[in-house]
Amino acid sequence: MKKLVPDPPHQQRRDPDLDRANAHLLQSLKNTRPRPFGLRDAQGHALFAVQPGVNAEDALMHVALLLKCAEEVSDEITERASGIERGLIWSMVHSVEMARAVVEALLDGARTRD
Numbered sequence: 001m002k003k004l005v006p007d008p009p010h011q012q013r014r015d016p017d018l019d020r021a022n023a024h025l026l027q028s029l030k031n032t033r034p035r036p037f038g039l040r041d042a043q044g045h046a047l048f049a050v051q052p053g054v055n056a057e058d059a060l061m062h063v064a065l066l067l068k069c070a071e072e073v074s075d076e077i078t079e080r081a082s083g084i085e086r087g088l089i090w091s092m093v094h095s096v097e098m099a100r101a102v103v104e105a106l107l108d109g110a111r112t113r114d
Contacts (some may be wrong), residue, residue, distance in 0.1 A: 009011035031053045032052060033050075033052050060107055071100065
């Protein structure tokens with residue numbers, strides 16, 4: 001049966017302690033510092049690096065995107081796997097999903113504070 005009257009919107013109660021903790025966390029996050037990663041040449045130079053001065057929120061948004069890509073690739077691989085490999089891949093997918101959820105929750109918290 002179809003409802004004639006929609007459910008009222010959920011009222012979110014703001015927790016002032018949580019808001020203060022979120023504000024403190026976001027203020028304590030500084031811009032990125034240079035961080036080389038990946039394989040290095042014979043002299044020890046890395047081809048890739050996180051650039052210095054990237055805003056923490058922008059960096060988290062990029063991390064969320066990278067985790068989403070990893071999740072999609074893992075889902076695709078899982079369809080072709082069998083046996084124990086499938087279980088291992090699903091474990092990885094779940095870990096990536098949880099990490100992305102944490103990053104997106106941090107970003108959502110930053111947006112509601114603004």
